[in-house]
Amino acid sequence: MISATAQYALRAVVYLAGGENGLVSRDEIAESTIVPREYLSKVLVELEAAGIVESRRGRGGGYRLSRPAEEITTLEVVLCVDEIPRITECPLGFSDHVKLCPMHKLLDDTSRLVEETLSATTIADLCPDSQRSRSCGFPKKRPGGQV
Amino acid sequence: MISATAQYALRAVVYLAGGENGLVSRDEIAESTIVPREYLSKVLVELEAAGIVESRRGRGGGYRLSRPAEEITTLEVVLCVDEIPRITECPLGFSDHVKLCPMHKLLDDTSRLVEETLSATTIADLCPDSQRSRSCGFPKKRPGGQV
Numbered sequence: 001m002i003s004a005t006a007q008y009a010l011r012a013v014v015y016l017a018g019g020e021n022g023l024v025s026r027d028e029i030a031e032s033t034i035v036p037r038e039y040l041s042k043v044l045v046e047l048e049a050a051g052i053v054e055s056r057r058g059r060g061g062g063y064r065l066s067r068p069a070e071e072i073t074t075l076e077v078v079l080c081v082d083e084i085p086r087i088t089e090c091p092l093g094f095s096d097h098v099k100l101c102p103m104h105k106l107l108d109d110t111s112r113l114v115e116e117t118l119s120a121t122t123i124a125d126l127c128p129d130s131q132r133s134r135s136c137g138f139p140k141k142r143p144g145g146q147v
Numbered sequence: 148m149i150s151a152t153a154q155y156a157l158r159a160v161v162y163l164a165g166g167e168n169g170l171v172s173r174d175e176i177a178e179s180t181i182v183p184r185e186y187l188s189k190v191l192v193e194l195e196a197a198g199i200v201e202s203r204r205g206r207g208g209g210y211r212l213s214r215p216a217e218e219i220t221t222l223e224v225v226l227c228v229d230e231i232p233r234i235t236e237c238p239l240g241f242s243d244h245v246k247l248c249p250m251h252k253l254l255d256d257t258s259r260l261v262e263e264t265l266s267a268t269t270i271a272d273l274c275p276d277s278q279r280s281r282s283c284g285f286p287k288k289r290p291g292g293q294v
Contacts, residue, residue: 001148001231001232001254001257001258001261002254002257007254010250011250014250034239074253084148085148092181101273102272102273102274103157103158103161103273106221106264106265106268106272106273107148107149107154109264110148110149110260110261110264110265111148113257113260113261113264114148114257114260114261117253117256117257117260118253118257121253125249125253126248126249126250126253127249
């Protein structure tokens, strides 16, 4: 249901949420979350444009979350790189369909359910309580050997 | 959420459900449901293999449902041509993930919700009560001028 690109975006954001809000290099994110480097670059551009991450260039630069993980919904992250298609009018253009037919209502319901589920879950919800367990993308160890 | 191919399959099956279980030609289904003819042929092959429709070749031949519309779930139709990816183990292969991390649990939840919604809805549910309204794919008029 959720595209590979959106999953990459979620892993990157969850990884950044697992740190202490210091800057993290693109290479570290790519390696830890098993996301192809070039692909990750494109995803990070979208996440930055949406105000979810911020970056600093140059030596010692990198990425971090722009806002607390509690304030970022998974829906926001997914919508940066993907869409959840809602159906508001007859896609076939039948002029007598002033409201959705049962089939298109059903298809829209599936999108609405996914949207609601993602909207109700923040990035903080995806971070495990303990560093002993980890979410995919959530760092078990941070640079400097901290566990 | 639901692929174009799966939507084609649903429209074809809903169209057949709207008739009196007589044989309907591929061309009539394609024209009425606005599905490209060649694409529809591939979809019908899958629907027949899954035991949802049956066909007769030759003059006067065509397609009809193999079972009553009340006994065909929309999930069955969608799964003929598409998949709803469930996640049962860590897709990243982290060996310490003996159960899904919160992120992959969330992604699997979205698939489960879609699966449950489609499973709870039959093709009969997509057919309007009155021929005066129509579902996309549901025939307003049948051959012979019947309304």
